[in-house]
Amino acid sequence: MKTTASVNIDVHHLTRVEGHGNIRVNMTNGVVERCEWQVPEAPRFFEAMVRGRHYSEVARITSRICGICSIGHTLASVKATEAALGIEVTEQTKKLRRLLKHAENFDSHVLHVYVLVAPDLLGAPSVFPLVETHGEVVACALRLKRLAHEWGSMIGGRTTHPTTVVPGGFTKLPTVAEVTVMRDRLLEAVPDLAATLATVRALAPNIPAFKRPTEYMAVTSDEEYGLYDGYIQTILPDGDRARYEVADYRSCTNEYVVPQSTAKFTRNRLNSYAAGALARFNVNYDRLHPEAKEVAGSLGISPICTNPYMNSVAQVVEIVHSAYESLHLMDELIADGIADEPLVAPTKAGTGASAVEVPRGILFHEYTYGEDGFCTGADCIIPTGQNHANIQADFTALLPWLIGAGKNENEMRLAFEMLVRAYDPCISCSTHYLDVEFVR
Amino acid sequence: MGKPKIAFFDFTSCEGCQIEFTNYGDEATLELLKHVELVEFREAMTETTDGPIDIALVEGSFTRDADRDRLLEIRRRARYVIAYGACACTGGVNALKNHQDDFSEYVYGDDSVMPHLESGTARPISAAIEVDYEVRGCPMSKDELLLVISNLLHGTEHVVPSHPVCVECKRRETICRYDEGDHCMGQVARAGCGAPCPADGIPCEACRGFVDEPNIRALEKVLMERAGFSQKRAVGKSRMFTANLRS
Ligand code: SF4
């Protein structure tokens, strides 16, 4: 590539993402001096803080790693605790937890697509000016958001740091009457979903056509799309798959330190991998609900999609998947009834790991407990931590692509910001602090 | 006069309190937007402001000296500062590490000496600047936040309760956790949340902090005598969300 262009992009504390991240790109007369994604978030030390805590308290602490994915963190935490303590929960518990997981994905994706991504595509700085110009779109987003919050609260007690989800089951169960009301409300929301699809379809041409093949990692199950439970599966752009057991998660996350920086990155078969909606879509496409597959077709996304910006489109596909799967789960609960079940008690002590999909990707928790039920050690690997190396690799490929496309500095800045937002990063989950510094 | 300008700022936190803000749904959110002008909210908008702010909402605890300047700047520009969420009001769950001295080595190993991993004591933002109102809870009580904002807009003084959560528990006729063979901290936890936790079958862990002049000795005694905790567990338990309010 021949260019004499100079570029200077410095985005301090990127907006419309969770947590704090910076974008720094410097190029002088065609020479790239710096093109980096930085995370200056204050470290929080959760893995240290749960030591000495009773197993009944650990999920309540580690859910506070992230307020947006707190349902996923709670589920990952109780599942790891259950694995460590030899607790096998009932089918009813699993079904309710799946329903809760769908509520979280639906909720978070609605928020991300409407509030964080749509303004970019509509050329607005945020969702608030859209109240004047696109009032119905905003009202629809807020209605769907509220529905998801109430649907999650029906099962989890509340959606920010759920109360009822504990090792061994639930401390409080929804009634069949409550599930029935929620099912009807979800059915009524289908027109709002259609409006979402129409909005995204209209905006899709504004999504950059950038592509960068990478490895994709997601929780997979033989029976379903695999959000709540399953094994780890990755897929390469050529379709080659690899399977890993959850207990061996370290062998596919491979945290490492970059020589030029103090950052912990992850990698597996390639130098970086992607987690999140697009990764799940690529890995688990076959298990999507038929309605979601149809929506995918109409939005022009098919596996294996290597455009990272399409993560937001994959989120829309998942919104539809979660709605229909949940209607099905609710039907089953209404037909079978909800039995009052006591919590399942521990049968052993030791170490246990879990993997759960949170909206932003695969999440691992692992704990060790002593005979007295007190935690002696913890490890949490969060999705954004796994995506940082991939975001950085996208950055490195994006700059020449943007120059080749003749973009000016403002367009480039927006393209970089949109790329990070597409990943929907969740930077405040800094259990593993990253300081990305690439010096070229 | 135009609409009062409201801005959101975040420090060390999980941002769950901001998420609670998005949980108001269509009616409350659209209604609120009729009365206030949001001028800064990094998580949700690109716009920022350097000008004066009527109400600054601050989330998260104060853990690094570098954060002090940002807080002073917010204080300088804001007529009212509202700390919202346990992290901002007491240091919250972040303060659990204040009782450990090896947290950094445990998480970062040999890298822990690096300067960017510096993390001091997690403190409430009132340790750095004067705070006018506090909205407690982990997550904060969103109804209380609306009430505080509404009171400010109407010029009414906001009163924070200082009775224990047990009162609210009794009011909603929840069976006491102790009668279920469990434990609870509601006797000394500050009310105002409506006691959702015992009603959902889990103990109150005083995420809203303590009542004025709590009798912590008595709490530990109850945890030991009625819940059968060891002294170590009783002391640890009573620090859960209130590590900064405990010795
Ligand atoms: S108070 Fe709780 S919910 Fe709010 S930011 Fe802090 S940890 Fe998150």
Ligand code: SF4
């Ligand atoms: S459950 Fe807790 S808050 Fe409720 S009455 Fe008992 S001790 Fe008090």
Ligand code: SF4
């Ligand atoms: S019941 Fe206790 S732990 Fe629950 S919200 Fe109220 S103060 Fe917080």
